Amino acid sequence: MSDDGLLLMNTEGSSAGKSSDVFLNMEGKRDVDKVSDFEAAVGMSRKWDAYEAGRETAESTIRQLKRPPDFFLLFSTIHYDKHGGFQRLLDGVWSVLPEGTPLIGGTVAGFINPQGCYTRGATALAVSYPNMDVAVGYGKNTKRNPKKAARQCAEMIKKGLKNSKYHNNFIFDIISGGLIPQIPGVGRRKVIRGVLSKIAIHLSNFSLIILQKGVGREEELLNEFEKYFKDFYILHGSSMDDGKATTNYQFIDKTVETNMIVALGINTDLTMDINQSHNFKEMKRFYVTKLSKDKRIIHMINNKPAACEVLTLLGWPDDFFDEKLFKRTFFCPVSYIDNDRLIPEIIGIIAGNSITVLHGIKNKEMAFLSASGKNLIEAVTYCLGSLDCKNSVFGLISTCDGRLETLGYKIFDIKEKITEQFGEKPFLAIYCGGEGIKKPNESFRYGNLTFNAFIMKKHLNKII
């Protein structure tokens, strides 16, 4: 920590990602095609005042770079809403950040960086590299018209990268996550019983389309978005607050918005990789026999009312369906099978005998999943273990708030696992309300309770 309280990374070592080394390859020969001039840095602030936090976050990040950043990713927890507001946060950032730097980001439940684990504060990842083209894009009204928002954002990025000569392609996107619906006559509740439940189901669409409060509809947006970027790697995270699901914000350049997708597109000569894991085990299968048109509300399971059947299959008492249910189901989410993969889904609102999930279900054959805290922590090793993180130049991780809420202070163990893999390389993990990945020429894989990691790698080439 510097004398003026700014958080410093070690600028002497490789924690700031300076890759000016000459590498020995597996045969002990020197490779001269080093990743010259690549720099990545992670900074942060724990200040309460939004402007000061923004300023410190930007300053602590870019002071580690020798050259101005080519892009800047900014994340913060929701607390600045009451401590100056997010526009002040951005104002603080831009009091330091060079004019014209591409910036996107949003609010998250928490984050892990090389300095520690936090559920209050702001953090940033900045990268500078000459062999890279960058474009930002955005789309509005994601809950009202997700496809239009996807097209708007995609077209901006395509236009920005049109003349790029590089062939390794990556997009990072933040989409406004789900909000607990504000239903007239019902208010904001997670468990709705009796006559009100029927009203809630009918009016939830009103809340979603008119008020833009409801599910994030991220999968509808991403299904449209990916059509434009078939040969791209994509890492996705849904912005959120501190789990109350009442508000969330996205950042694009100098503005703060809501109900948007913001995205950063990169073409570069660096190679890259991405992976996803969750480490949940299948516990018990069931079959959805009645599903809503949007495929997010399960009305009947095994030909029985869904909520009752869930209690029966899990052996839970009736009073488990209370306002704490959300957290109980983090350890046993439901899932559907997609391309031989189990996709975990958090149980959302219980309305009468119907259960909502956050994404549209693709397959009526479903299962309950189960995981211990140990399983959740091991998912990190499974994900990162196949990614060659030690040869990366930086890592960006999108993971689920559900894992954070479940593990609590045990996420410090997660940080240890991440550090084991990355060593001194800069990384940033954000806790989101929904996440996913896409590999080139594959479909999007989104869900809940997953751990998703993207790395850019050193590209070893010529040998002398």
Place this chain on the structure above:
Amino acid sequence: MDALEGCGGMRDDPIARVLDDLLKFDDILACMVARRNMISVEPSGGTSSFKPEVYDIWDLIKRAMDDVFNVISQYSQVGLGEMEFRLRDYEVIFFVLPDTDNALVAIVPALANKGLLEVELENARRDIIRILEEKGDEKRVTV
């Protein structure tokens, strides 16, 4: 534990500032460093800076805390890290300061997102441990 003595009412106490930061969270209704029958360190504003909803149940919670501290004092030296209990609509969380009879104690609503709060309680515990170690070093230097 010696380093905590005399900390209770000091305005510029760095541990009190750590507690002040925790109290800024909406869902942390009260926090302190305590041991059995004693609050070792309060936030800078004292117990009057606790959120008002805690006052109705404060006496009851204090009695329950003392019973919990009986357990903490027996097992803190052999690795007891955390404890918690739920009383009516509140949860009381204890993050034990290693090798002491003291714990960082926080009172939160029963429906709070405890996982997120625990991360900051752990950060606070680490800060407090670091402050105590620095105080210990200063005393050794002084001697």
